[in-house]
Amino acid sequence: MGTYLFIFYVLSFAISSPFSLSESDSLSRGSSLSLERKNDVLTSRNGVFSAGFYPVGVNAYCFAIWFNEASQNHNGTVVWMANRDQPVNGKGSKLMLREAGDLILSDAGRTTVWATTTFSLKPVQLHLSDSGNMVLLASDGVVLWQSFDSPTDTILTNQPFTRNTNLVSSRSRGNFSSGFYKLFFDGHDVLRLNFDSKALSSNYWPPEWALPWDVGRVAYNHSTFAWLDPLGYFDSSDKFNFSSEDYGSRLIHRRLRLDHDGNLRLYSRKSLGDRWVVSWQAFHNPCKIHGVCGPNSLCTFDHFDRKCSCLPGHQMKNREDWSYGCEPDFNLSCDENEYRFLKLPRAEFYGYDFHSSPNYTFTDCQNLCLQRCECKGFEHSFSLDEGIFNCYTKTLLTNGYQVPSYSGDTYIKLPKNYHLSDEESKLNCSDRVITHAKIKSHENQTVRFILWFATGIGGLEIISILFVWCLLIKTQQNSTANARSNVLVTTRFKRFSFAELKKATRGFSQEIGRGSEGIVYKAILSDSRVAAVKRLNEASCQGEAEFLAEISTIGRLNHMNLIEMWGYCAEGNHRLLVYEYLEHGSLDENLSRNVLDWKKRFEIAVGTAKGLAYLHEECLEWILHCDVKPQNVLLSSNYQPKVADFGLSKLLKRGELINKPSFSRIRGTRGYMAPEWVTNQSITSKVDVYSYGVVVLEILTGKSPTAIDGAKDMKHGGLVKWVKQSLIDASSSETTLRVEKIMDPSMKGEYDAEKMETLLRAALECVAEDKDARPTMSQVVEALLHDHENYH
Ligand SMILES: *[C@@H]1O[C@H](CO)[C@@H](O)[C@H](O)[C@H]1NC(C)=O
Ligand SMILES: *[C@@H]1O[C@H](CO)[C@@H](O)[C@H](O)[C@H]1NC(C)=O
């Protein structure tokens, strides 16, 4: 069959006049296609599509339409199947166009497994069109049946999608039978994705809890019509639309498929034989698709790979197939004294709440779950809008996923006597996310991760760990090309080519910053987003695998008060990071220009604390910034602070740092450094707390710690000493007057004294000499927010 197709393909393109093989794109009345005759395949005139028997298993075939491939080594990409759930036998199976005008597919010559149930008095013909549509056409031009009306999991360009059609995913990558996911117009005429495994069912796109109009959809447009145009634009009557990344060319092959993992993806390619690339997809984070890992499991995603794992105390039900999820190793009794809870930080489980209540304390929520034997766990999450904690108790743990940006934790119920393995108990205060994801590398070399090493290089500026990776320079142009080729740009987080960034920065012409690791340039990306591109010094470049491991960790951090990384480039010796561009520049510049009123200053202090608290988040990834200073706090258009340059320091595993004296070398910037750096104490997240305290003092006083008048002792603490001394000097005055003494004169006394006092108190706690006396960053946030709310 392959040889035949190949020859046909070559012929039909070699001969420029239309190469007419009428028997090859059509089947006439009374004839049939037989599975045994290898050449019994219909091929569209343009050579793009074929229809015939497609192997789906051992001696199992489905009648299908597929994209032809130019090479014998590839089986064509299937776009339609007649009998996906009832494959036919390899012997004696036939597709017959009967005299009555109907098409039947019979298994081994006897049972009919599929039929069009059409009828015509006129002669009919089956025709495979250039668009991939198989049409049963009567001689008077009436279309009796067409494959476009009953899609399988794919729609092609110009194929209408209506209330009468739906897409059903296949079961798995190699199994074409009907799977769990469905795309359809719901009863309110809204285009939706649904997960249905018989046992569990839910809509997951748009999210079930969102009203259509909240996500830009329009309900009740009865035309219920959607289609993909040849240029790559998809439009639906409920106002859902998108354009593919490669929008604009008619000559591209495109197919929109509901994949077996529940993601809706648009694939494109230039011509037959090329590799398909994803040019749009509904979900950037596949963990948000319901059912992906089955019940009692947790899904994690790191920009490269999705990973499923069983909850502690659970085992995979079916070793081969995650969709069955996991089952508990224990039996839950009804005695509330027999349980304890295990925290899964930043984990959400969607659905199956038997109770959801706003403003619930942790203890109340826990008790609620303990009292009900069917309760498998609960989620306690913080609502930013309302400033309260919500409690959700679960009867089933389904659709679980973990993302660092989620603002809640889930606690699962385990028997007290259940013994957790080492691996599992680590989860309780997890550093499992920190274990670097295995990067799918196309190179043969084993991927070595250098995780915890300390490069103590003293000095004013932090020297990034990238420096050491120099030892591992590996130029892998090929792997770069490979890895890139199958991601056309499917996520906001993307891999850029060096040429692309060179163009975007106009040849690295507009420098906007400079640090020890490299120079930052302003860039305009091809989608017209303005970006900051940090070009790491070539001397500090590292092997690609290590770089990617690092990037995937940094790139996964996602918080409104951290600068967002959009992508990276690793090509040859070039290592570049692409960040969002913040128009207001750094806190440093803004302070020296005196453009910040007290409100902005307060918000900046709160936001910066939030960003750092997130970085320090104990149970996920412990990242010490180690160089908190006003130059590293950038301001967005509405003066939202965003902490920059994190992650270039060192990722630290909890506990590791206490035992690693080698890390205790000086780093950071003079004036902001905690005393531990010089007193040889262990380095913990409290070094960032100290630096934060100094930054807040700078925000309040407008004085830079490196330029305090009369402060001879510049090693550290100049500003801190000045503030403390000033407060002591004024100790007899009223509090407001004391605060007044140290406030930045450029505010001209216009500020909320109480608020500034709160901030001052927090800052002074942060700069305590004894690191154990300093609060954690999350305590700082709480303190500031708490007071903050009281004033409103
Ligand atoms: C495909 O999956 C279905 C449903 O799980 C199963 O019944 C069938 O045997 C599978 N087919 C193959 C070829 O593995
Ligand atoms: C093509 O199909 C055959 C028959 O089922 C199978 O053995 C082979 O692995 C497939 N090749 C590819 C590249 O999928």
Ligand SMILES: *[C@@H]1O[C@H](CO)[C@@H](O)[C@H](O)[C@H]1NC(C)=O
């Ligand atoms: C309904 O959908 C059709 C087809 O997409 C569109 O032309 C029409 O404007 C829509 N009507 C409303 C009221 O949005």
Ligand SMILES: *[C@@H]1O[C@H](CO)[C@@H](O)[C@H](O)[C@H]1NC(C)=O
């Ligand atoms: C696509 O949808 C957006 C948001 O609903 C809308 O603003 C835009 O006009 C639509 N594009 C087109 C070409 O209809």
Ligand SMILES: *[C@@H]1O[C@H](CO)[C@@H](O)[C@H](O)[C@H]1NC(C)=O
């Ligand atoms: C759970 O209970 C069932 C039946 O009561 C029993 O067969 C099974 O061994 C129990 N499992 C465990 C882990 O105790």
Ligand SMILES: *[C@@H]1O[C@H](CO)[C@@H](O)[C@H](O)[C@H]1NC(C)=O
């Ligand atoms: C998890 O840790 C918390 C506090 O660290 C502890 O109270 C709880 O018992 C632990 N849970 C399990 C299941 O080990």
Ligand SMILES: *[C@@H]1O[C@H](CO)[C@@H](O)[C@H](O)[C@H]1NC(C)=O
């Ligand atoms: C939350 O509950 C506490 C105590 O029950 C109450 O004081 C507080 O006002 C509540 N907050 C909100 C936002 O309802």
